[in-house]
Amino acid sequence: MIVVESLCADRCGTRVLADVSLAVAAGEVAVLVGPSGGGKSTLLRCLSGLEAFVSGTVAIAEHRLTPGPQPADRLERIRRDVGMVFQQFHLFPHLTAIGNVALAPRVVRGLPAEEARDRARSLLERVGLARFADAWPATLSGGQQQRVAIARALAMEPRVLLFDEPTSALDPTMAGEVLEVVAELARGGQTMVIVTHDHAFARRAATQVIEIVAGRVARRGSPGELL
Amino acid sequence: MTVALVVACVAPWSGRAAAADLEEIRRRGELIWAADQEGGGPHVFPDPADPARLTGFEVELAGLIAKRLGVRPRFQQGPWDRLPLLLGRSADCVMNGMELTAVRQRDYACSRPYFAYALQIVSHREGPLASPEQLLRAGPRGAWRVGVLTGSAAEIEMRSRDPEAVAVSGFDGTLDSLEQVRAGVLDAAVLDDCIVTFYAERFPELRMVGRSFAGGFYTVLTARDTPQLSAAIDAALGTLVADGTLEALYDRWHLAGRQQVLLVRDATEVPPAPVRGLAELLAGTLPLLLRSAAMTVLLAVASFPLAIAIGLVVAVGRQYGPGWLDRLAGCYVELLRGTPLLLQLYAIFFLLPRVGLPLPPVAAAILGLALNYSAYESEIYRAGLKAVPVGQFEAALSLGMSRWQALCHVILPQAVRIVMPPVTSDFIALFKDTSVCSAVTVMELTKRYSVLALGTGAIVELAAVTALLYLAMSWPLALLVRRFERRWESSGTGPGR
Numbered sequence: 001m002i003v004v005e006s007l008c009a010d011r012c013g014t015r016v017l018a019d020v021s022l023a024v025a026a027g028e029v030a031v032l033v034g035p036s037g038g039g040k041s042t043l044l045r046c047l048s049g050l051e052a053f054v055s056g057t058v059a060i061a062e063h064r065l066t067p068g069p070q071p072a073d074r075l076e077r078i079r080r081d082v083g084m085v086f087q088q089f090h091l092f093p094h095l096t097a098i099g100n101v102a103l104a105p106r107v108v109r110g111l112p113a114e115e116a117r118d119r120a121r122s123l124l125e126r127v128g129l130a131r132f133a134d135a136w137p138a139t140l141s142g143g144q145q146q147r148v149a150i151a152r153a154l155a156m157e158p159r160v161l162l163f164d165e166p167t168s169a170l171d172p173t174m175a176g177e178v179l180e181v182v183a184e185l186a187r188g189g190q191t192m193v194i195v196t197h198d199h200a201f202a203r204r205a206a207t208q209v210i211e212i213v214a215g216r217v218a219r220r221g222s223p224g225e226l227l
Numbered sequence: 228m229t230v231a232l233v234v235a236c237v238a239p240w241s242g243r244a245a246a247a248d249l250e251e252i253r254r255r256g257e258l259i260w261a262a263d264q265e266g267g268g269p270h271v272f273p274d275p276a277d278p279a280r281l282t283g284f285e286v287e288l289a290g291l292i293a294k295r296l297g298v299r300p301r302f303q304q305g306p307w308d309r310l311p312l313l314l315g316r317s318a319d320c321v322m323n324g325m326e327l328t329a330v331r332q333r334d335y336a337c338s339r340p341y342f343a344y345a346l347q348i349v350s351h352r353e354g355p356l357a358s359p360e361q362l363l364r365a366g367p368r369g370a371w372r373v374g375v376l377t378g379s380a381a382e383i384e385m386r387s388r389d390p391e392a393v394a395v396s397g398f399d400g401t402l403d404s405l406e407q408v409r410a411g412v413l414d415a416a417v418l419d420d421c422i423v424t425f426y427a428e429r430f431p432e433l434r435m436v437g438r439s440f441a442g443g444f445y446t447v448l449t450a451r452d453t454p455q456l457s458a459a460i461d462a463a464l465g466t467l468v469a470d471g472t473l474e475a476l477y478d479r480w481h482l483a484g485r486q487q488v489l490l491v492r493d494a495t496e497v498p499p500a501p502v503r504g505l506a507e508l509l510a511g512t513l514p515l516l517l518r519s520a521a522m523t524v525l526l527a528v529a530s531f532p533l534a535i536a537i538g539l540v541v542a543v544g545r546q547y548g549p550g551w552l553d554r555l556a557g558c559y560v561e562l563l564r565g566t567p568l569l570l571q572l573y574a575i576f577f578l579l580p581r582v583g584l585p586l587p588p589v590a591a592a593i594l595g596l597a598l599n600y601s602a603y604e605s606e607i608y609r610a611g612l613k614a615v616p617v618g619q620f621e622a623a624l625s626l627g628m629s630r631w632q633a634l635c636h637v638i639l640p641q642a643v644r645i646v647m648p649p650v651t652s653d654f655i656a657l658f659k660d661t662s663v664c665s666a667v668t669v670m671e672l673t674k675r676y677s678v679l680a681l682g683t684g685a686i687v688e689l690a691a692v693t694a695l696l697y698l699a700m701s702w703p704l705a706l707l708v709r710r711f712e713r714r715w716e717s718s719g720t721g722p723g724r
Contacts, residue, residue: 048625072629080627090622094640104626107636156627 001026001160001191002047007056009042016042017053018215024208026159027189031196031206031223039215040195044162047193048084049075061159080108083153087165089145091137097124097148098133101155108156116155123151127181143174147181154185161185163194167201179204199227247319249296249455258293258300261314262323263307266376267401269425269480270324271302284480285322288341291472292447295463306399308378308677311335312686314450320460321448324419326380329500331448334684336457337497340444341464341473342482343490346381347420348436349408356414359437362393366414370394374404374416374668378681381417384441386678396588396668397678403577405430410580421482444494468492500684508688512679516689519675520696526592526661526671531654533597538604543634545605546612556605563602569663571595576667592664600657607649611642644715651708655701672696 002024009017016039024030032040045051047060049070058065061081063074092100101120105111111119124130127147137145146166153161163182167175179201185192186205196202202209202223209226211219219226252258262271264281271283281302293300303318310321314335324344331337350356355367362371370393375382377397385395396413398404404416409432420439427433447464449457467473468488477484503511541560545553563571572595579586586594615638623633665674676693680686 050621050625075624076627076629079625082625084622084625086618086622088618090616090618092619092622092637092641094644103636104628107632108627152626 001028001061002030002193003057003059004043004047005057007043007046007053007058009039009046009051009053011042011051016215017046020056020212020215020217022210022217022220024160024191024193026191028207029186029190029192029194029205030208030210031194031202032210032212033196033199033202033226034212034218036197038212040212041164043212044084044164044193044195047160048082048162049078050084076108080156081159083156083158083161085146085149085153085161085163085166087168089137089142089149089169091145091148091152093137096134096136097129097140100137100148101152104152105155120151120155123154124148126154126184127151128177141174142170143177146170146174146178150178150181150185159191161190161192163192163196165195165197167196167198175201203227247315247456248453249459252296252298252319252456256298258289258296258298259303259317259319260289260293260300261303261305261310261318261321263305263310265400266307266323267422267426269421269482284476284482285324287476288467288473289322291467291476292460292463295466296459307376308681309686311448314448315452319449319453319456322445324379324445325448327444327446327497328380329497330682330684331446332497332499333502334451336449336451336453338447338449338457338460339464340446340491340494342421342445342477343442343487343494344380344419344421344445345439345442346384346417347423347439348415348417349405349423349430349433350415350436351408351411352432352434354408354411354414356436359440362388362415365392371414372396372412374398374407374413376401376404376418377665377674377677379419380441380443381419382678383682385417397665397670397674398668399666402426405433406577407580408433410577410585412580412585424481444491503683503685505688508683508685509692512683512685512689513692515679516672516675516692516696519670519672520700522589522670523658523661523672523697524700526589526596526664526669527654527658530593530596531600531657533593534600534604534657535650537597537601539608539639541601541605542608542612546609547630547634560602560605563599564606568595568599568660569666571599572663572667588664588668591667592661592669595667596657596660596664599660600653603653604650607646607653608642611646612638614645615641647708647712647715651705655705658701658704659697 004020004022007017007020008015020043032043034040042051046053047058049065052069053067055067060078063078063081065078092103095103098117098120101123102116105119106113106116121130121133124133127150129144129147129151132140132144137148140148167178170178175198182192182194183205194201194205206223209221209223210217211226262285264271264273269283270285271281274280274282289300303313305313307323310323314321325331326344327337327340348359348362356371362373370391372394373385374396375385375398377399382395382397385393401418401422404413404418405426407413408416409430415436423435447460449460468491474484474488477487541556545556572592575586575595576588576591619637619641620633623637628636661671662673664671665677672693676689680689683689
């Protein structure tokens with residue numbers, strides 16, 4: 001599902017990823033661990049085309065990314081198949097929970113408003129937030145917001161789902177709620193790449209753990225071997 | 228206009244007690260006389276050979292009167308239709324083609340006449356208007372479009388005619404209406420005959436239509452509580468008439484001195500207008516003020532959405548477009564912010580006809596307001612767009628939205644909430660700026676006030692009524708927007724998040 005070969009990326013003139021290669025098969029859950037500033041998040045952002053890279057290749061969900069800036073239409077096609085969940089949730093504050101989830105299917109896929117809302121409702125149910133469909137993001141707890149964000153990403157039925165430190169901004173209880181949802185997705189065969197510092201998270205859901213230190217792959221293996 | 232309103236409102240308290248009578252004028256050694264040099268020749272105008280110096284027959288007359296009073300003359304500039312407001316404050320007398328009317332007789336001390344005027348119709352040589360009688364009925368293209376000087380006897384005369392026959396536009400400067408006749412925007416201008424004669428050479432394309440008509444006299448206005456000054460000016464004028472000085476002066480200006488002197492010598496008295504109560508005043512003026520308030524609303528309501536639309540395009544272009552677009556739009560913004568609205572309106576109304584794009588006054592006013600305010604709107608929107616966190620854009624993109632979709636569905640709705648308060652206050656500002664549109668002859672509320680204040684003499688009372696009308700229109704709007712903001716805040720989607 002994902003093949004990265006010899007990826008190099010710069011940020012503000014410094015090399016942050018050097019010769020990174022990895023492969024993630026369909027239905028796998030890859031967890032990226034390692035010290036802060038090691039390049040994990042940059043790698044994730046390269047996979048979704050939010051950041052350009054200098055050399056190497058990325059193949060993801062049957063799309064190919066090449067070095068340098070990408071044409072806009074290619075990025076849009078890739079992102080329809082590759083969802084992203086952010087550390088700071090980034091819910092749309094002017095829309096209710098259900099509005100957040102229904103927006104992209106309606107706008108990008110052209111789904112009728114009613115159908116988009118019905119599907120959004122069942123997705124909110126799946127992340128345990130059916131009761132909060134009409135709540136504004138500002139009134140939800142961090143854990144609830146992050147679960148809405150996951151439902152929002154799922155609404156586009158992505159073949160790959162990327163998580164950028166999804167629990168770093170949450171206290172342990174709320175992090176547990178999010179982990180529950182991710183574990184459930186893993187059981188359902190969703191391909192995921194998760195950047196996290198939470199080793200419990202990695203042990204619970206990962207099929208493959210990749211440790212990235214100073215922009216390079218330091219170690220890789222099963223959770224049992226590495227953690 | 229705002230200044231005039233404030234002056235008018237403060238007038239009854241700060242006012243006439245301070246008026247300087249003859250003794251004080253002698254003590255200070257200066258007679259301060261007020262006029263508007265924009266009114267033009269032959270009355271008072273900048274000397275073409277030395278524009279820093281004023282010339283005109285009234286400039287010379289002021290010198291002669293001051294000399295007889297034993298003092299020097301000092302000129303005070305003011306807007307023509309509000310010159311009498313300066314009496315007792317920054318001027319001792321007003322001398323600038325002020326027609327002797329019943330209302331002025333009632334409200335001011337009017338000197339004996341010093342000049343006899345009559346109205347003259349002017350049209351384009353190639354225009355269809357050839358005789359004065361034609362102005363009594365509609366022309367081949369509907370009502371005749373006629374320009375006059377705001378507040379002049381010509382304006383009162385023309386506005387008293389059937390609006391089906393004559394559509395009147397009031398201008399602040401004499402030359403403006405002649406320019407518009409030359410450009411073909413107006414069918415005719417109606418001005419005092421001495422002005423027409425004076426500018427005949429400068430406008431060879433124009434012709435006089437018929438003989439002059441509806442004559443009257445110019446008078447020197449003084450405050451009612453300076454009787455010694457009024458008497459001294461009367462005496463001075465009497466001497467100047469008797470000893471031939473006035474005749475010689477008018478002859479030098481090609482104003483038929485002999486005829487003038489005979490006319491002013493034998494002028495009959497104009498009886499003062501009756502004093503009217505507030506109820507009577509309002510009954511006569513309020514319907515007209517309300518109708519013009521509707522025009523003010525139309526100008527604001529039509530121009531602001533345009534300003535927002537243009538401003539939005541400019542802001543998005545600058546924020547998300549290529550570098551050259553940012554620079555181009557930046558120039559647009561600075562050009563419009565860096566020049567006065569009045570000049571922009573002039574440019575649209577007076578210059579576009581020259582390149583073959585004549586716009587009717589209301590359209591020109593709406594376009595001018597929209598362009599001017601679009602510059603301010605675009606800056607506000609740019610700030611609003613910048614205030615939406617970049618994560619919102621990334622979140623939208625990573626859901627597969629195009630940049631355009633992200634902008635429309637995610638960024639703009641949030642930016643709109645952020646910019647709502649400054650945009651509202653901009654709308655209220657624009658609302659009041661519509662008063663500038665009178666400069667391009669639109670009869671909006673402030674213009675109507677000027678005309679009515681001049682016709683009735685109730686400068687202060689009507690200013691208060693006009694100010695209240697503006698307030699009554701802008702306040703509900705502010706309340707409405709505050710309610711929107713509260714609703715957004717209570718839903719937690721407001722900018723305060």
